[in-house]
Amino acid sequence: MSIFDLSGTVALVTGATGGIGSATVKALADAGAKVIASDIAAEAMVAGAAQYKRLDVTDEGQWTDLIAGIAAEHGRLDILVNNAGISVTNSIAETSLAEWRKCQAVNVEGLFLGTKIAADLLRQSGGARKGGSSVVNLSSVGGLNGSAYMAAYCASKGAVRLFTKSAAVEYAMLGWPIRVNSVHPGGIDTGMMDTIYARYVEAGLFPDDKTARATVSAGHAMGRMGEPDEIASGIVYLCTPAASFMTGSELVIDGGMTAQ
């Protein structure tokens, strides 16, 4: 069997109707996983998903019910991709406390809840497979470097980076077969970036969306934004036995943005 094969595994992806989430569902399914797609919407069709389940990642009760349901129906969970996220594009002066808290609640608390509540099932499922179970947390280049008008978002993604490393070290210390890694995309062509460009223009940083997009694209050494499937392939890699010695790592997929 290929070290990139995920046959026999069960995966849960949050924020799965979005750009990177839907690409990840498809890529995990292509690698052989049975994928449960989840998002905040009550119903959705996600290509490649075996099932769709509603999950607001900020709701502890919903997490508990969903993981209990997966245990009852599938008997296992091998992969958790904490992908759901929101952006805030505003100056610090104009960021409200409510906006700040919402960003931390979705991007950080949601991922803490998922990692915590799924841990027992991931642990039970990971023992027999090379590389064990895998949690992949979506951080960002904004979790490595600061960015003007993105303080709330960058603070949340920095927290994701160190939560990931702490979980990785803790589970390894406890001898649990769960690897935990973060992924750090550059600018990826999804609805989130469209929202960010629109906000840059509203805030007067750029005259129009086209200029905002061209400037962000030029910030990558490769001179372009990334596509969602270029992130999904990195996420899949981290979940396979090929990454069996990777935990607490930060996988940067950014077209050379942070290399310069």
Ligand SMILES: NC(=O)c1ccc[n+]([C@@H]2O[C@H](COP(=O)([O-])OP(=O)(O)OC[C@H]3O[C@@H](n4cnc5c(N)ncnc54)[C@H](O)[C@@H]3O)[C@@H](O)[C@H]2O)c1
């Ligand atoms: N697009 C980029 O350039 C980029 C760069 C770096 C990191 N990321 C990160 O990648 C992840 C996916 O982003 P994307 O670009 O695909 O964005 P997207 O807006 O296309 O998708 C985000 C998804 O999260 C869902 N979501 C929002 N709040 C939720 C909640 N409370 N509970 C459950 N789901 C919720 C949305 O419904 C949406 O489907 C995010 O964590 C984002 O911060 C994106």
